[in-house]
Amino acid sequence: MRITKQNTVGLVIDIQERLIAVMNEKETLLKNCTTLSQGLKELEIPMLVSQQYTKGLGETVTEIQAVFDEFSYFEKKDFSCFQVPEIVDQLKELKVKNIVICGIESHVCVLQTALDLKAAGLNPIVVMDCVSSRTAANVELAKERFRYEGIMMTSYESILFELTASAGDPSFRAISKLVK
Template sequence: MLTKEETVLVLIDIQGKLAQIVDESEIVIDSISKVVQGAQALQLPILWLEQYPKGLGPTVEEIAQHLTDIKPIEKITFSAYDTPEFVDQLEATGRKKVLLAGIETHICVYQTAAHLLTNGYEVEVLADCVTSRTAGNREVGVQKMLQLGAKLTSVEMALFEMQQIAKGDTFKTISGLVK
């Protein structure tokens, strides 16, 4: 099970025009915005990646507006794990459970998941927070991650799993986000 003490949220490349043209773009961006706010309420560390921002542009405003207290990690590799700054920040959290969100499912999200799994991390892919330019590529990416040992979850399922109790301010915040 996911616990707020052991989990880190990783956001991959939700940027520029690509984020606007992927399959179910609005739904995925809204879901990622919710999971970011929920992760903050649960006090999870968030690692935020951008693929070559000079070329692809910045993270979409709907998500970036909630990340004002952290800096994105710039990468040019498909797998975040091939970027030393990401590995250093991930190791510094001391956490071994990774919630993955981002685009594109079959490229950067998949390759990051594969490397995380190979390096001893537990990976849960937020099904409502990953997408690709086509639904078919999204599905192939999800299936390959599952074959490698990743698990599938959703924003609501993950947040309530880590919250564990149906009372208090954090519960109210999460309930408000997922309604």
């Protein structure tokens, strides 16, 4: 199944100051998530952002906030973003099928969100070079669970070019620059 711009949204899960500080390969994670977010913006794909317990874990990192013209987020206490009624309502309003996911932690919030999205008949797409956990082992365990559950996995370069679809797309040059 091809992923197209017309029915896709990006979901940035909990890339917060105090949480990212303890992630495995945090510098690469932040660079990749920022690139993915910039690419989705270039492609005019709507993006939603969640924050888990902001009071304790801090705000979304400034690198991600800077991608947005007007930054806003959905506060959550549940691990799954799909348990936040406002996020569910926003997904319904946008009439999307595909949810491109980046964020942390891969074996907790990302996993539970992807499972709930799939159960609701949506197509979660986990961008594996844009997710992390405190340990590499937990990322691997999450990957195995995604595979077992039939949840699509990809890389940021792959999904950005799939959404671009053609070298004739007006965004092609900008996307090419981002991924190089």
